[in-house]
Amino acid sequence: MPKLSIIIPCYYNEDNIPVTAQALIANEAGFPADVTFEYVMVDDGSGDNTVRELLRFRDQYPDRVRVVELVSNVGSYNAIVAGISQATGDCMAIITADMQDPPELMVQMYNYWLQGFKLVIGNRQDREETGLQQVFAKTFHLLMKKIALPNIPDGGFDFVFFDRQVAEHITQLQERNSNLFYLMVWLGYPYVNIPYVRRKREIGKSRWTLKKKAKLFIDSILAFSYFPIRAISVIGLFLGLVAFGYGLYIIGLHLFGSKVPEGWSTLMVVVLFVSAFQMAALGIIGEYVWRGLDAARKRPLYVIKEPRK
Template sequence: MPIISVIIPCYFNESNIPVTSRELIANEVNFPSDVTFEYVYVDDGSGDGTLAALLTVRNSHPHNVKVVELAGNVGSYNAIVAGIAQATGDCMAIITADMQDPPALMVQMYTYWQQGFKLIIGNRQDREETGLQQVFAKVFHMLMKKIALSNIPDGGFDFVFLDRQVAKHIITLQERNSNLFYLMVWLGYPYVNIPYVRRKREIGKSRWTLKKKAKLFIDSILAFSFFPIRAISVMGLVLGLAAFSYGLYIIGLRLFGSQEPEGWSALMVVLLFVSAFQMTALGIIGEYVWRGLDAARNRPLYVVKEVHDQTKVV
């Protein structure tokens, strides 16, 4: 009898939780009768009533709902890893608590899993959101596909269905400052891509700030691509050739007695440009060095404050 663990990271989702739990439980009727469900909600250090709402759901369904309470906010990806570590299912589904991704898609995902696929991806073919958020998402995933992982699906994804074997790899890697979903693709297992339209958020406000988006962009590039370092090398080579050529030009003027150009303005422009490039290069190298230091410290990705499961009814 297969067990499906549904992992739901939660952060300031107090209003979403009752709706989310109802939709997930209602979706069970679409599965074969021999399938058992386990719901692993992870409270990522929310500062509102999310934990209380989760415990209410837990008390209503004590036999198949587990609430993982983290000591502090560690980000959704680390919260997902915490949920994977606590899950006991043969396969797992990862879905957000805001219900922008359709739970009904899990039925098709489960069918592919039964056929032997270890990873099934729900790919956002389009989204109901408009404006800058949609533009940012399209540009982000287009760049990632070109300079990071060429085999990721277009449009991005954070709704996945994975086998326990893939989950074990994720736990073993314990990779930090990375993109968890790209890491699943990087493992190399053949995957199935199921396109869908991401719904507009109806309840609550997204905590996916510009700062977090920028960090994810940097993490994704540095974790899966050598493009920044290679760009520094190429730019350094180009500047070096330009400097060498200009040096030959100045020497030629001196040797042949021509009047040397005053060139103070041009010199300052070159100096400022090269200095800016050097600082940018140092910043990129510093990002790599910091990530190496962070990995060397080997601090845990998360700290579990308490697990509320069937052995403890709150």
């Protein structure tokens, strides 16, 4: 009897949990009768009544629901890793608590897993959201595909179904400041891609702030691409060639007796531009160094509270 563990990270989702729980239980009807289910609900340090709602869900289905309560907010990706470490299924799925991703898609994902695929991706072919949120998401995944991971599907994804072997790789890596879902693709297993339209959030308010999006973008680029470092080298070489060419120009003016332009304003612009580039380059290098230090300290990605009775 295959066991499916469904991992749901929760953060300020007290209003979503009753609806999500009902949808997940109803979705079981689409699976073969021999499949057993485990719901690993991970509270990522919520400050509302999310834990209370999760415990109610567990009390309704004590044989299927596990509540993992983290001591503090560590981010959704680390919360998911915590859930993976606690899951016991032969296969696993990750889905958000706001039900923007269709749980019924997991039935199709499960069938692909039975065929031998260790990773099945539900990628966002389109979104019901509009405005800057949609623009940011498309731009982010387009850049990642161009400069970091060309084999990721278009449109981005955070709805995945994977084998226990993939889960073991993820928990062993314990990678920090990265992108968990891109890391699954990076492992190299052949995957199936199922496009779908991401729903608009109906309940509650998203905690996915601009600051968190910017950090995810930086983490993803630095974790999977050497492009920023290579860009520093290329720009530095270009500036060096420009400086060398300008130096030859000044020498030529002296040799042929021409008047050398004073160019105080031009000189200051060049100095400020080069200084700005140097500071930006140091900032990029500092990001890499900080990530190396963070990994070397080997602090835990998360701390789990004692289970509540």
